[in-house]
Amino acid sequence: MTPAGPGPFVRDPLAGKLPVTLVTGFLGSGKTTLIARLLTHPGMNRVAVVINEVGEIGIDHDLVSMSSENVSLLANGCLCCVVRTDLQDTLRQLFGQRRAGRIADFDRVIIETSGLADPAPAVQTLATDTMLSTHYRLDGVVTLVDTVNGARQLSTSAECRKQIALADLIVLTKEDLAGSDAVGPLLDGVRTINASAAVRRSCMGDLDPSELTGLGLGSARAGAQTLRFLGGGLDLGDTQQTNLDGAYLGGRLPGARHDSSIRTLALTFEQPFNWSAFGTSMEALIALRGPDLFRVKGIVNVDGDPVVVQAVQHIVHPPVRLDRWPGPDRRTRLVFITRGMRAELIRGLFDAVGSLHPRDQA
Numbered sequence: 236m237t238p239a240g241p242g243p244f245v246r247d248p249l250a251g252k253l254p255v256t257l258v259t260g261f262l263g264s265g266k267t268t269l270i271a272r273l274l275t276h277p278g279m280n281r282v283a284v285v286i287n288e289v290g291e292i293g294i295d296h297d298l299v300s301m302s303s304e305n306v307s308l309l310a311n312g313c314l315c316c317v318v319r320t321d322l323q324d325t326l327r328q329l330f331g332q333r334r335a336g337r338i339a340d341f342d343r344v345i346i347e348t349s350g351l352a353d354p355a356p357a358v359q360t361l362a363t364d365t366m367l368s369t370h371y372r373l374d375g376v377v378t379l380v381d382t383v384n385g386a387r388q389l390s391t392s393a394e395c396r397k398q399i400a401l402a403d404l405i406v407l408t409k410e411d412l413a414g415s416d417a418v419g420p421l422l423d424g425v426r427t428i429n430a431s432a433a434v435r436r437s438c439m440g441d442l443d444p445s446e447l448t449g450l451g452l453g454s455a456r457a458g459a460q461t462l463r464f465l466g467g468g469l470d471l472g473d474t475q476q477t478n479l480d481g482a483y484l485g486g487r488l489p490g491a492r493h494d495s496s497i498r499t500l501a502l503t504f505e506q507p508f509n510w511s512a513f514g515t516s517m518e519a520l521i522a523l524r525g526p527d528l529f530r531v532k533g534i535v536n537v538d539g540d541p542v543v544v545q546a547v548q549h550i551v552h553p554p555v556r557l558d559r560w561p562g563p564d565r566r567t568r569l570v571f572i573t574r575g576m577r578a579e580l581i582r583g584l585f586d587a588v589g590s591l592h593p594r595d596q597a
Protein backbone atom coordinates (compact mmCIF):
# COMPACT_ATOMS: atom_id res chain seq x y z
CA MET A 236 0.00 0.00 0.00
CA THR A 237 1.38 3.42 -0.92
CA PRO A 238 1.53 5.94 1.92
CA ALA A 239 -0.96 8.78 1.69
CA GLY A 240 0.40 11.95 0.02
CA PRO A 241 0.15 15.38 1.53
CA GLY A 242 -3.52 15.70 0.51
CA PRO A 243 -5.47 18.81 -0.40
CA PHE A 244 -5.61 20.36 3.09
CA VAL A 245 -1.88 20.72 3.64
CA ARG A 246 -0.83 24.24 2.69
CA ASP A 247 2.58 25.80 2.68
CA PRO A 248 2.22 28.21 5.62
CA LEU A 249 4.78 30.53 4.05
CA ALA A 250 3.14 30.76 0.64
CA GLY A 251 2.29 34.31 -0.40
CA LYS A 252 4.21 35.98 2.39
CA LEU A 253 6.71 38.67 1.52
CA PRO A 254 10.27 37.54 2.20
CA VAL A 255 12.31 39.76 4.48
CA THR A 256 16.09 39.75 4.45
CA LEU A 257 17.82 41.22 7.46
CA VAL A 258 21.22 42.64 6.55
CA THR A 259 23.42 43.18 9.55
CA GLY A 260 27.11 43.62 10.25
CA PHE A 261 29.32 45.77 12.41
CA LEU A 262 29.88 49.48 11.80
CA GLY A 263 31.19 50.15 8.33
CA SER A 264 31.27 46.52 7.25
CA GLY A 265 29.68 47.38 3.89
CA LYS A 266 25.91 46.91 4.37
CA THR A 267 24.81 50.01 2.48
CA THR A 268 27.31 49.33 -0.29
CA LEU A 269 25.97 45.78 -0.69
CA ILE A 270 22.31 46.82 -0.66
CA ALA A 271 22.80 49.76 -3.04
CA ARG A 272 24.64 47.47 -5.45
CA LEU A 273 22.02 44.71 -5.18
CA LEU A 274 19.30 47.16 -6.08
CA THR A 275 20.98 47.80 -9.39
CA HIS A 276 20.43 44.18 -10.50
CA PRO A 277 17.51 43.86 -12.91
CA GLY A 278 15.71 41.29 -10.75
CA MET A 279 15.89 43.49 -7.66
CA ASN A 280 13.78 46.45 -8.74
CA ARG A 281 10.77 45.41 -6.63
CA VAL A 282 12.42 45.68 -3.26
CA ALA A 283 11.45 47.86 -0.32
CA VAL A 284 14.35 48.82 1.91
CA VAL A 285 14.05 49.70 5.58
CA ILE A 286 17.09 51.34 7.11
CA ASN A 287 17.90 51.64 10.78
CA GLU A 288 20.75 54.03 11.45
CA VAL A 289 22.26 55.32 14.63
CA GLY A 290 22.49 59.09 14.52
CA GLU A 291 19.94 61.70 13.69
CA ILE A 292 21.15 62.09 10.12
CA GLY A 293 20.13 59.46 7.60
CA ILE A 294 23.15 59.21 5.33
CA ASP A 295 22.63 55.59 4.26
CA HIS A 296 18.99 56.37 3.60
CA ASP A 297 19.98 59.12 1.21
CA LEU A 298 22.46 56.93 -0.61
CA VAL A 299 20.13 53.96 -1.02
CA SER A 300 17.25 56.27 -2.01
CA MET A 301 19.22 57.06 -5.13
CA SER A 302 18.65 53.49 -6.37
CA SER A 303 15.23 52.50 -4.96
CA GLU A 304 11.82 54.12 -4.76
CA ASN A 305 10.75 52.41 -1.56
CA VAL A 306 13.17 53.34 1.18
CA SER A 307 11.96 53.87 4.74
CA LEU A 308 14.13 55.24 7.48
CA LEU A 309 13.47 54.06 11.00
CA ALA A 310 13.61 56.70 13.69
CA ASN A 311 16.97 57.49 15.19
CA GLY A 312 18.12 54.75 17.51
CA CYS A 313 19.00 51.15 17.48
CA LEU A 314 16.62 48.35 16.55
CA CYS A 315 17.47 46.42 19.64
CA CYS A 316 16.84 49.30 22.03
CA VAL A 317 14.24 51.87 21.15
CA VAL A 318 12.85 51.45 17.70
CA ARG A 319 11.37 48.00 17.67
CA THR A 320 7.85 49.32 17.52
CA ASP A 321 9.00 51.56 14.71
CA LEU A 322 9.99 48.50 12.74
CA GLN A 323 6.55 47.01 13.35
CA ASP A 324 4.84 50.24 12.33
CA THR A 325 7.03 50.69 9.26
CA LEU A 326 6.42 47.17 7.97
CA ARG A 327 2.68 47.52 8.60
CA GLN A 328 2.58 50.85 6.79
CA LEU A 329 4.56 49.49 3.87
CA PHE A 330 2.13 46.63 3.49
CA GLY A 331 -0.91 48.92 3.78
CA GLN A 332 0.45 51.42 1.27
CA ARG A 333 1.37 48.65 -1.14
CA ARG A 334 -2.12 47.18 -0.94
CA ALA A 335 -3.67 50.62 -1.48
CA GLY A 336 -1.39 51.17 -4.48
CA ARG A 337 0.13 54.29 -2.89
CA ILE A 338 3.72 53.12 -3.31
CA ALA A 339 5.57 51.17 -5.95
CA ASP A 340 4.73 47.49 -5.65
CA PHE A 341 7.39 45.34 -4.05
CA ASP A 342 7.84 41.64 -3.51
CA ARG A 343 10.74 41.63 -1.07
CA VAL A 344 11.91 43.67 1.89
CA ILE A 345 15.50 44.25 2.93
CA ILE A 346 16.11 45.64 6.40
CA GLU A 347 19.52 47.16 7.08
CA THR A 348 20.18 47.19 10.79
CA SER A 349 22.49 49.72 12.35
CA GLY A 350 26.07 48.58 12.81
CA LEU A 351 25.62 48.51 16.56
CA ALA A 352 22.37 46.55 16.52
CA ASP A 353 21.71 43.23 18.06
CA PRO A 354 19.58 41.69 15.29
CA ALA A 355 17.77 39.28 17.60
CA PRO A 356 14.86 41.63 18.48
CA ALA A 357 14.14 42.20 14.79
CA VAL A 358 14.09 38.44 14.19
CA GLN A 359 11.87 38.09 17.21
CA THR A 360 9.52 40.85 16.04
CA LEU A 361 9.04 39.21 12.67
CA ALA A 362 8.39 35.86 14.26
CA THR A 363 6.04 36.93 17.02
CA ASP A 364 4.04 39.93 15.78
CA THR A 365 0.82 38.34 14.60
CA MET A 366 0.00 40.91 11.97
CA LEU A 367 3.52 41.01 10.59
CA SER A 368 3.86 37.27 10.47
CA THR A 369 0.63 37.10 8.47
CA HIS A 370 2.16 39.16 5.67
CA TYR A 371 5.91 38.73 5.99
CA ARG A 372 8.34 35.91 6.55
CA LEU A 373 11.96 36.12 7.50
CA ASP A 374 13.92 34.83 4.55
CA GLY A 375 17.28 35.04 6.20
CA VAL A 376 19.85 36.95 8.19
CA VAL A 377 22.87 38.12 6.21
CA THR A 378 25.82 39.28 8.28
CA LEU A 379 28.69 41.22 6.78
CA VAL A 380 32.12 40.92 8.34
CA ASP A 381 34.82 43.39 7.39
CA THR A 382 38.07 41.51 6.67
CA VAL A 383 40.19 44.50 7.72
CA ASN A 384 38.61 45.10 11.13
CA GLY A 385 36.64 41.89 11.70
CA ALA A 386 39.11 40.00 13.89
CA ARG A 387 39.38 42.90 16.34
CA GLN A 388 35.64 43.49 16.32
CA LEU A 389 35.03 39.82 17.02
CA SER A 390 37.15 39.91 20.12
CA THR A 391 35.90 43.23 21.45
CA SER A 392 32.25 43.56 20.46
CA ALA A 393 29.36 41.51 21.79
CA GLU A 394 27.11 42.96 19.05
CA CYS A 395 29.49 41.76 16.37
CA ARG A 396 29.52 38.22 17.77
CA LYS A 397 25.76 38.19 18.04
CA GLN A 398 25.36 39.37 14.46
CA ILE A 399 27.56 36.48 13.34
CA ALA A 400 25.76 33.98 15.52
CA LEU A 401 22.40 34.81 13.97
CA ALA A 402 23.56 34.65 10.38
CA ASP A 403 22.27 32.32 7.72
CA LEU A 404 24.82 33.78 5.36
CA ILE A 405 28.09 35.49 6.25
CA VAL A 406 29.58 37.83 3.68
CA LEU A 407 33.24 38.70 4.10
CA THR A 408 33.93 42.16 2.71
CA LYS A 409 37.01 44.27 1.92
CA GLU A 410 39.35 41.41 1.11
CA ASP A 411 40.76 43.74 -1.55
CA LEU A 412 42.05 45.94 1.30
CA ALA A 413 43.03 43.28 3.83
CA GLY A 414 44.57 40.75 1.44
CA SER A 415 43.55 37.12 1.13
CA ASP A 416 45.86 36.05 4.01
CA ALA A 417 43.49 37.76 6.42
CA VAL A 418 40.58 35.56 5.41
CA GLY A 419 41.65 32.25 7.00
CA PRO A 420 42.21 33.50 10.57
CA LEU A 421 39.07 35.61 10.44
CA LEU A 422 37.04 32.68 9.22
CA ASP A 423 38.37 30.54 12.08
CA GLY A 424 37.04 33.13 14.53
CA VAL A 425 33.72 33.35 12.70
CA ARG A 426 33.36 29.56 12.68
CA THR A 427 33.90 29.43 16.44
CA ILE A 428 30.63 31.30 16.76
CA ASN A 429 28.64 30.07 13.81
CA ALA A 430 29.79 26.89 12.14
CA SER A 431 26.81 26.38 9.89
CA ALA A 432 26.19 29.61 7.99
CA ALA A 433 27.19 29.75 4.35
CA VAL A 434 30.14 32.08 3.70
CA ARG A 435 30.67 34.25 0.64
CA ARG A 436 33.23 36.90 -0.20
CA SER A 437 32.26 40.19 -1.73
CA CYS A 438 34.17 43.20 -2.91
CA MET A 439 32.31 46.52 -3.01
CA GLY A 440 28.96 44.76 -2.72
CA ASP A 441 29.56 42.49 -5.65
CA LEU A 442 27.33 39.50 -4.96
CA ASP A 443 24.72 37.78 -7.05
CA PRO A 444 21.26 38.48 -5.58
CA SER A 445 20.46 34.77 -5.72
CA GLU A 446 23.08 34.26 -2.98
CA LEU A 447 21.09 36.42 -0.60
CA THR A 448 17.63 35.17 -1.31
CA GLY A 449 15.91 31.93 -0.50
CA LEU A 450 18.01 31.41 2.59
CA GLY A 451 15.07 29.55 4.03
CA LEU A 452 13.97 29.55 7.59
CA GLY A 453 17.43 30.03 8.89
CA SER A 454 19.32 26.81 9.21
CA ALA A 455 21.86 28.63 11.35
CA ARG A 456 19.21 30.04 13.62
CA ALA A 457 17.86 26.57 14.10
CA GLY A 458 21.21 25.54 15.55
CA ALA A 459 21.18 25.25 19.30
CA GLN A 460 24.32 27.32 19.68
CA THR A 461 22.81 30.24 17.82
CA LEU A 462 19.53 30.16 19.66
CA ARG A 463 21.30 30.81 22.91
CA PHE A 464 21.91 34.33 21.73
CA LEU A 465 18.26 35.08 21.32
CA GLY A 466 17.89 35.11 25.06
CA GLY A 467 14.61 35.35 26.93
CA GLY A 468 11.35 36.12 25.21
CA LEU A 469 11.70 34.00 22.12
CA ASP A 470 11.00 30.41 22.86
CA LEU A 471 12.30 28.38 19.99
CA GLY A 472 12.73 25.31 22.09
CA ASP A 473 16.17 26.07 23.42
CA THR A 474 16.53 25.28 27.06
CA GLN A 475 20.13 26.24 27.72
CA GLN A 476 20.39 30.01 27.97
CA THR A 477 24.17 29.97 28.08
CA ASN A 478 25.86 33.16 26.98
CA LEU A 479 28.15 32.34 24.09
CA ASP A 480 29.87 35.70 24.55
CA GLY A 481 31.38 34.26 27.68
CA ALA A 482 32.35 31.03 25.97
CA TYR A 483 34.25 32.89 23.29
CA LEU A 484 36.16 35.32 25.43
CA GLY A 485 36.51 33.28 28.54
CA GLY A 486 34.52 35.82 30.53
CA ARG A 487 30.93 36.98 30.60
CA LEU A 488 29.89 40.05 28.72
CA PRO A 489 26.49 41.66 28.80
CA GLY A 490 24.45 40.08 26.03
CA ALA A 491 22.46 42.78 24.25
CA ARG A 492 23.50 46.09 25.74
CA HIS A 493 25.83 48.49 24.05
CA ASP A 494 28.99 49.85 25.51
CA SER A 495 27.56 52.95 27.18
CA SER A 496 30.62 55.03 26.34
CA ILE A 497 30.00 54.61 22.59
CA ARG A 498 28.18 57.70 21.37
CA THR A 499 26.88 58.92 18.07
CA LEU A 500 27.52 62.53 17.27
CA ALA A 501 25.77 64.17 14.35
CA LEU A 502 27.16 67.46 13.07
CA THR A 503 25.93 69.73 10.33
CA PHE A 504 27.89 72.59 8.78
CA GLU A 505 26.17 75.35 6.83
CA GLN A 506 29.24 76.67 5.00
CA PRO A 507 30.73 74.64 2.15
CA PHE A 508 34.19 73.21 2.81
CA ASN A 509 37.21 73.36 0.64
CA TRP A 510 38.66 69.90 0.29
CA SER A 511 42.05 70.57 1.83
CA ALA A 512 40.48 72.05 4.98
CA PHE A 513 38.20 69.08 5.35
CA GLY A 514 41.02 66.59 4.74
CA THR A 515 43.33 68.30 7.22
CA SER A 516 40.61 68.31 9.89
CA MET A 517 39.96 64.61 9.41
CA GLU A 518 43.69 63.81 9.52
CA ALA A 519 44.06 65.80 12.73
CA LEU A 520 41.08 64.08 14.29
CA ILE A 521 42.39 60.62 13.40
CA ALA A 522 45.86 61.51 14.67
CA LEU A 523 44.46 62.81 17.96
CA ARG A 524 41.70 60.33 18.66
CA GLY A 525 41.96 57.54 16.07
CA PRO A 526 41.38 54.60 18.44
CA ASP A 527 38.19 56.24 19.74
CA LEU A 528 36.78 56.92 16.31
CA PHE A 529 34.80 53.84 15.23
CA ARG A 530 33.01 55.25 12.28
CA VAL A 531 32.68 58.45 10.32
CA LYS A 532 30.36 58.92 7.42
CA GLY A 533 28.72 61.81 5.80
CA ILE A 534 28.00 63.97 2.84
CA VAL A 535 30.28 66.96 2.61
CA ASN A 536 29.50 70.06 0.62
CA VAL A 537 32.81 70.65 -1.14
CA ASP A 538 32.52 73.96 -2.94
CA GLY A 539 28.88 73.17 -3.69
CA ASP A 540 29.28 69.54 -4.76
CA PRO A 541 28.24 66.50 -2.67
CA VAL A 542 31.12 64.24 -1.65
CA VAL A 543 30.53 61.10 0.41
CA VAL A 544 33.21 60.50 3.03
CA GLN A 545 33.69 57.33 5.02
CA ALA A 546 36.13 56.13 7.64
CA VAL A 547 35.95 52.83 9.47
CA GLN A 548 38.28 52.87 12.46
CA HIS A 549 41.73 53.76 11.10
CA ILE A 550 40.81 53.11 7.46
CA VAL A 551 39.71 56.17 5.50
CA HIS A 552 37.89 55.04 2.39
CA PRO A 553 38.29 57.00 -0.84
CA PRO A 554 35.80 59.89 -1.02
CA VAL A 555 33.13 59.60 -3.69
CA ARG A 556 31.83 62.67 -5.52
CA LEU A 557 28.11 62.21 -6.28
CA ASP A 558 26.82 63.52 -9.58
CA ARG A 559 23.83 65.10 -7.79
CA TRP A 560 22.61 65.86 -4.28
CA PRO A 561 20.34 63.11 -2.93
CA GLY A 562 17.82 65.72 -1.73
CA PRO A 563 17.28 69.42 -1.19
CA ASP A 564 19.52 69.63 1.88
CA ARG A 565 22.89 71.02 0.77
CA ARG A 566 24.52 71.20 4.18
CA THR A 567 27.47 69.08 5.18
CA ARG A 568 26.14 66.29 7.37
CA LEU A 569 28.55 64.10 9.30
CA VAL A 570 27.98 61.24 11.70
CA PHE A 571 30.75 60.21 14.12
CA ILE A 572 30.40 57.06 16.18
CA THR A 573 32.97 57.47 18.90
CA ARG A 574 34.06 56.41 22.33
CA GLY A 575 34.03 59.20 24.86
CA MET A 576 34.30 62.13 22.46
CA ARG A 577 32.31 65.34 22.54
CA ALA A 578 30.72 67.06 19.57
CA GLU A 579 32.28 70.39 20.61
CA LEU A 580 35.76 68.92 20.27
CA ILE A 581 35.12 67.83 16.71
CA ARG A 582 33.38 71.04 15.72
CA GLY A 583 36.13 73.11 17.34
CA LEU A 584 38.76 71.23 15.38
CA PHE A 585 36.94 71.67 12.07
CA ASP A 586 36.39 75.37 12.79
CA ALA A 587 40.03 75.90 13.78
CA VAL A 588 41.38 74.17 10.68
CA GLY A 589 38.77 75.90 8.51
CA SER A 590 39.94 79.30 9.72
CA LEU A 591 43.45 78.41 8.48
CA HIS A 592 42.08 77.53 5.04
CA PRO A 593 39.95 80.45 3.87
CA ARG A 594 37.71 79.25 1.05
CA ASP A 595 38.87 81.87 -1.43
CA GLN A 596 42.37 80.34 -1.31
CA ALA A 597 41.09 76.89 -2.31
Ligand SMILES: Nc1nc2c(ncn2[C@@H]2O[C@H](COP(=O)(O)OP(=O)(O)OP(=O)(O)O)[C@@H](O)[C@H]2O)c(=O)[nH]1
Pocket residue numbers: 260261262263264265266267268269295349350351408409410411412437438439440530532544545546547552553
Ligand atom coordinates in the same frame (compact mmCIF):
# COMPACT_ATOMS: atom_id res chain seq x y z
N1 LIG B 1 37.75 48.56 -0.50
C1 LIG B 1 36.52 48.21 -0.15
N2 LIG B 1 35.72 49.12 0.44
C2 LIG B 1 34.47 48.75 0.78
C3 LIG B 1 33.98 47.44 0.56
N3 LIG B 1 32.69 47.39 1.01
C4 LIG B 1 32.41 48.63 1.50
N4 LIG B 1 33.48 49.45 1.35
C5 LIG B 1 33.62 50.84 1.78
O1 LIG B 1 33.51 50.87 3.20
C6 LIG B 1 32.88 52.07 3.62
C7 LIG B 1 31.71 51.73 4.51
O2 LIG B 1 30.75 51.03 3.74
P1 LIG B 1 29.18 51.09 4.06
O3 LIG B 1 28.50 50.32 2.99
O4 LIG B 1 28.73 52.48 4.32
O5 LIG B 1 29.16 50.30 5.43
P2 LIG B 1 27.90 50.09 6.41
O6 LIG B 1 28.03 48.74 6.99
O7 LIG B 1 26.62 50.42 5.71
O8 LIG B 1 28.21 51.21 7.49
P3 LIG B 1 27.29 51.62 8.79
O9 LIG B 1 25.89 51.79 8.28
O10 LIG B 1 27.90 52.90 9.27
O11 LIG B 1 27.45 50.54 9.80
C8 LIG B 1 32.49 52.80 2.33
O12 LIG B 1 33.50 53.76 2.07
C9 LIG B 1 32.49 51.74 1.26
O13 LIG B 1 32.81 52.24 -0.01
C10 LIG B 1 34.85 46.49 -0.05
O14 LIG B 1 34.53 45.30 -0.25
N5 LIG B 1 36.11 46.93 -0.38
